[in-house]
Amino acid sequence: MPTLAPAATRRTVLQGLAASGLAVTIAPTLARRAAAAGTRPPNIVFVSIDDLGWDELGCYGNTFNETPTIDRLARAGTRFTNAYAAAPLCSPTRAALVTGQYPARTGITDFLRAEAAPSNTFLSPDIPTVPDVLGPLGYTTGLIGKWHLTETYSGAYRSRPGNPWAHGFDEVVASEQQYIGDGDYFHPYFFMPALPAREPDEYLTDRLAQEAVDFLTRHRDEPFFLHLSNYAVHTKLDAKADLVAKYTAKPGADRSPNRPVLAAMLESIDRQVARIVETLDELGLTENTLLVVTSDNGGPYRDANAPLRGGKGELYEGGIRVPLVAYWPGTVPAGRSDATLTSTIDVLPTALDLAGGSPGAEFDGVSIVPALTGRGEVDRDTMFWVYPHFIGTTHPHAAVRQGQFKLVQHLRDGHTELFHVVRDPAETTDVSSRYVAKTEALTALLDAHLADVGTFPPRPSESAYPHPELVEAFDTDLAHWDVLPVGSYVGQHAVADGRLSVTSDKLTHLVFRSDVSPGSDEVAIVLDTGTFAEAGSQDTVFVGLARDAANYLLFRYHNGLHRVGWDLRLDNRLITAGGEPLDNLDGTVDLTGPAARYAFVLRGTSATAYADQGAGWEFLYTVDVGGALDLSDPAVRSAYRYATSVRLDDGTITLDGLTAHRA
Template identity: 40%
Template sequence: MNQASLRPNIVFVLIDDLGWADLGCYGSTFYETPHLDRLAAAGARFTDAYAAAPVCSPTRASIMSGKYPARVGVTQWIGGHAVGRLRDVPYFRELPMEEYSLARALRDGGYQTWHVGKWHLGERRTWPDRHGFDVNVGGCGLGHPPSYVSPYGIPTLPDGPPGEYLTDRLTDEAIKLVENAGEQPFFLNLWHYAVHTPIQAPEDLVGRYEQKAKTLGLDEIDAIKPGEPMPTWHQRHQHVQRRVVQSDPGYAAMVENLDANIGRLLDALDRTGKADNTLVVFTSDNGGLATSEGSPTCNAPLAEGKGWMYDGGLRVPLIVRWPGTVEPNNVLPDLVTSPDFYPTFLDAAGIPRPAQMHELDGQSILAALTEGHAEDRPIFWHYPHYGNQGGTPGAAIREGDWKLVRFFEDNHIELYNLVDDIAETHDLADTKPGVAARLNAKLGHWLEDVQARIPAPNPVSAYADLPG
């Protein structure tokens, strides 16, 4: 066996908008995810893993760069713009070409590099093939598919037969790559478009979940509660719509289809004899969509969802399987953030840290995976924008059990002990002033270090007589 074959293959599965509570192994009783539950039982499941942002593009940029979104400059979902009490701030609308991407580092280290699925990190000049991927299937500037049913309308994915389902097709493409990989180690970057809107799922599965909702009495529950007006001017005639229970049959069907496709990919690794030498990582780019745009899921017990600085928008599932290296049935409480994948994968591959990796924010979690505990450190967020979900611009820090959020509209802070109060219902900023001051100071120093852009007050107000 040559030295290259001893290096692990890396399969990194990133799901779009999958909530922390959307898997059976994370507590869902409505969605059915047997394959992902088995994956978790065969490896490690992290309870306190986070995306680097509450929306997609910044998190994706952090994975590819190993840096916080604020340092890269991609702080908003690419194409997004909104104002309210605050003006918007500029951001890079592509992953800068000068970033030495994770794919480049792995390719330079001897890996085959394949991207399959969503990219959303810029237009043609910054697609995956320009950032170190040998193969690009489905990656382009789109943030979501025009359709999950062929014809897809994705410029980098030829349409399949009428009625073909996108998640099935992307998994087929990934399996083909695995089956034809040969002996050279590979990095499969499988970034599914699911479970982002539009909520479109195989009809037979939808019908099954409609019946399940009736059996459980969920169809009798008022699942969505109208809330306060949206803070963005273009949505000011709308209200936040909070889903309080997981009961949407279409979304549940998308989750089950996704789970089945992950199972097919795992079967392919088994069938080709590659499973024992493959590091598999499964996670999401932000929290579940729970407060607008149909509010298809609920992140309870976490607060809010995608687009918010509360944990429903930031905390994500993270499952890692690496036979012979990661013990099965591991439940790990270590703090993990998406820039950590870059150094972790290089360490797993035995690739030295390249000189281009200056200002790296990620920290390898290999020690957590192999020894059960990683070095304690704070993690940070900076989202200086309004999204489309009702959240407002802010920044945050988590250190140990504590999380502090600074909201830029009025610069007030909120402090939570996430072990005692996972739902972030009891603000302790006034009762724990010392902790609040310490974390707020650390957050301020970090914002200075990454040269974070802070939104300024809007000099004009919305006009009631104008639409939108």
């Protein structure tokens, strides 16, 4: 992984422009010009299917599932074969859809968990979204269904940070009020407890269809942008009993990749799309409406993405290449298969282009109108993805596709794989040794992109953090340190021979808090580990920030398990629930070597762990604690001090030193 120099990124520039109202400039004469010409800009209906796999529609090769309406739209319109989700998971893709920006610029790079997690991640209303861009051109904007761009699930929905109304959507219908994990498809819906049913035994996909019909009818006389955002076919799978019975009885129902319940759910979505098409026909809007059907990421079932490699949560093709069907009689050519490289980031700039605007540098995406109309080529051949998180067995990674090649970089140690995805869409063969120059070029492109979007803070270095604030070599006493016990038992501690030692024969946890507070919210704290007890069950050291024994944010390393993680304690309550599955790192980190170091790097409301096992800094993980502890606030930060900590129940642990530098 590259060392990233601190710099103003395009993301920060765009957010600054947004705050000043300058991010999207649309000439006011455009709407007047359209009115004078007696024309009406086209409507846009965007139907997203949650977790739809590459091979789950009939028009993409599936012979078990039945999707006759979508298949007909593919025959009467255009089927894209190089369409990508902007991320391998839902929330970042949805952020990209409504902003036209790469997810990393929006601050949404992972799916948003329930609020037990101590972050407070949401899509900032300061970032221009669909209503900001299309509203000035006379468009009514609607969201029906899943939003998943705020992590707060308490209080009135309209008051929650990043809610769709805060972004200016004119209508928001059937959007989740509670965390949507595990799915819920029959009324009453646990994640929408305040939503009354409109019919007995209501099925959620059907409800969304009726809401879409009503929206189209209400706004038949004005241009509109509607995102019909399905919760299906996200797990846990559940469908109407008659459809499940139909597919269970089909030949091959028990063979991979066939899933009768998923097939039943997908047929309900297909019927939903049919109702939209029928309504557009009845209202006389068909020839002035672009209808798009796609997925927010690859399917979670690897066999449903065949022949593509991987699935949801991965940046291999199965996690991000998705079906995309565009239908617009008289404008989108019929019966065409198009290999244009396109992404979710293109939705908003394409909509703006169709509305009469001129999408430019405010977007990462581009207009794909030339590909939709078949009258030209889209001006782009490079796209990026960044997923700096853990999910399942997947570790943080990033990717770039340029032309026929795609490079995947594993962010911990920077090693890369290169695939010729045109000849080898299944990504079976790493060709990096054969195409060395291409590998180097794409690595440089991806490194520059990571720096541009500001994915990571710089790794600890004198150049990135030049101002020393604390240099403790433990060569004197602890006069400038407070020793804070966490719990009732206090083991022995001492400073001798340039080392701090803690000895105990029963469980003890001591926090050593310095008398120095961080001078900014961009600091690097480095713990030089010493020797470990190599006994007991709590052979653990920590580095980070502490206010007192009941309030701290510390990164931990457990030597017995070679495990890393983090502890956030507030008012003596430990709140690390909801974090990423860092057990993926278990057994892979060893800080017992003579040059081993563990680093806590603060940037704003997030902190990143780096480890040096003797061969240089490796990225481990990032945590965002802004919802619980806002260390970007100078008043909050001034109450905290640089700290290290030891927890053990048998033997002696020593620490060699602690340093802290700010940018």
